[in-house]
Amino acid sequence: MPGGINEEIIAALTKTSTNLNSDPIDMALHCLRLGIITGIYGLELTCIMQDILLGTPKIAETYANFGVIDRDYINLATIGGHQQVVSNRIMELAGSKEWIMKAQEAGAKGFKIYGVTCVGQDYEMRCACDKNSAFGGYVGNNFTSEYVLGTGAIDLVFSEFNCTLPGIEPICQEYLVKQICLDDAGKKVGADLYQFKPEKADEYASIVLEEAIKSYKNRREKVKIDIPAEKTPALTGFCEDSIKAALGGSWRPLIDLIVKGDIKGVAGVVGCSNMAAKGHGVYGVELTKELIKRDILVLGCGCVGGDLENVGLYGLESIELAGPMLKEVCRKLNIPPVLNVGPCLSIGRIHIIAEEIAEELNVDIPKIPIVASAPQWLEEQALADGTFGVVLGLDLLLGTPPFVTGSKLIAELLTAKLKDMTGARFMIEADPILGADAMENTIMERRKVLGI
Ligand code: SF4
Known part of the structure; x- marks a missing residue:
């Protein structure tokens, strides 16, 4: 477990100095510690504190x-x-x-x-x-x-x-x-x-x-105003508390749907958007459409969530794009198959949801059929957020490789060996359909482990 935030960051930066650390594994493990402090302090606790100060999000219709x-x-x-x-x-x-x-x-x-x-x-x-x-x-x-x-x-x-x-x-x-x-x-x-x-x-x-x-x-007299007319209906306000409340106060109904196979699993599609992974929003939107088509419920947040929202995936009309089982569930509950969990800060909320579901099932997070993707990561922060997900035990799909895959040792550590340590790994796939395959495979493997 890491120490305090400043201590860990200063130690990490010091290690990168020219004449200091030369052990890539040690530095990679330090990155995991940075992921943990980002996740605990920067994401989960910040969400909890802001809910206390500003109020808990409520599910609502919007444009x-x-x-x-x-x-x-x-x-x-x-x-x-x-x-x-x-x-x-x-x-x-x-x-x-x-x-x-x-x-x-x-x-x-x-x-x-x-x-x-x-x-x-x-x-x-x-x-x-x-x-x-x-x-x-x-x-x-x-x-x-x-x-x-x-x-x-x-x-x-x-x-x-x-x-x-x-x-x-x-x-x-x-x-x-x-x-x-x-x-x-x-x-x-x-x-x-x-x-x-x-x-x-x-x-x-x-x-x-x-x-x-x-x-x-x-x-106002000096500037020409030209506003595009597009308005996209959406639902918002899905967080760990509001979703649980809508389910009657416990995760059981969602777990039952997963056990029955009506929902194959849950996927977080989170983090930034970038221009590299097929263009602004393209990879994230294609991946999400593919996941819901396969009866996988998606929780979206961050700038990629903005893309999902603007193309209508946070609205009820997207129910028609879901697979037959998920479509039925969404129709009954009157929710879209892609839930709007808010900003990238809400990655912490998805972690909390995974933690609470694992607790309810009395198993570790690497065993539950929840998976994540930061398909179009951009900011350094997004990699730290994603690293926390992998530390927790959520396989994480990236649409573009992080800048470390030139090292065979590190590439193997991140995409394979990490699994022995945290129960999860990074998956890198340039094609969103193949990316959806990888995420679905993780979900199916975990279902098998649970015997469902
Ligand atoms: S880190 Fe920045 S670019 Fe990435 S999702 Fe958050 S706000 Fe958007």
């Missing part, structure tokens, strides 16, 4: 995609973020009578805040059920950021601690979009910085909304 943007409002887009105490306050104030009146005095109907990348998915999970919220909807993942700003309808963009696509700066300049960063970890050129301090949430939220009003007044 996503560019068509949710409404030009009649003062529009804010939030790009990137996982520490939402401050950004949540912005959302609360934006929906308050006092601030709606200020927006109306400026000539708008009120404020709308649109989600791009992860904080938007977290907002969606918690705000879609509140029809009075200032949340305008989730528009898309990190790769849609530039296009969202390019609609001309966004007056201010704010971001905090996570992926904020490099390259949005000149677009903000071109479209006169005010930029505000709420953490220097993602500081952008040209953005005002208000360094994250939870105790300053009220003050920062007021500044952000004041700046949005100023920007609205300054730019």
Whole structure:
């Protein structure tokens, strides 16, 4: 087991110095420790703490995609973020009578805040059920950021601690979009910085909304607005608590469906999107369609989840794409075969679900028919998240290889020998259909071990 976060990270970086560690196995094992601290502190505990502070997600109907943007409002887009105490306050104030009146005095109907990348998915999970919220909807993942700003309808963009696509700066300049960063970890050129301090949430939220009003007044006459009309229906708010509650308070009904074979197994399709694995969202979407066709229930989250959402896989219409058994289950429960678990932070929720199901079955995680894929990983963070999954015992499919497969020793360790240590391994497959084969094989092997 690893030590504290800072100690492990500093030790790992020190080992990579020119004259220090030369043992690839030792360094690979250290990466597993980094995966564990990422998973426990960065994912699971962060989800739990934010649920305590901001509320547990609730299952709700919503719309996503560019068509949710409404030009009649003062529009804010939030790009990137996982520490939402401050950004949540912005959302609360934006929906308050006092601030709606200020927006109306400026000539708008009120404020709308649109989600791009992860904080938007977290907002969606918690705000879609509140029809009075200032949340305008989730528009898309990190790769849609530039296009969202390019609609001309966004007056201010704010971001905090996570992926904020490099390259949005000149677009903000071109479209006169005010930029505000709420953490220097993602500081952008040209953005005002208000360094994250939870105790300053009220003050920062007021500044952000004041700046949005100023920007609205300054730019609306000068910028052409062109918003694509597409609006995609979706369900949101699926987390460990809301799914369990919908199942009647226990995982038993889901386990029974798996035992009966109505659901062959569960697959997490998680993490980033990238341009390398067949193009933006292509691998993740094709893989997911293939999995549900094979009666495998998918839990989606992260930027790849944005792709799944924008093509309609989080909506009830996707039931028609599922295999015959899963289709029947989804029709009965009125849920899509791809459940929207939210941002990449929610990978921690999928881990919690796997842990709780294993506990209910009284077996170890490597034995349960749950498998994962970070099909279009991009960020370093995604590899750390995925590593935690493998440490827990979930086989993890990658659509593109990590940058270590030049070493035969490491490639063999990650794709085969790791199984002896954690019960799971990395699987690398450039073709999504073959990727689905690999994930299904894992599920079928595990079903066999369980005798179901
Ligand atoms: S899924 Fe990947 S790219 Fe998207 S916010 Fe998370 S780490 Fe960043």
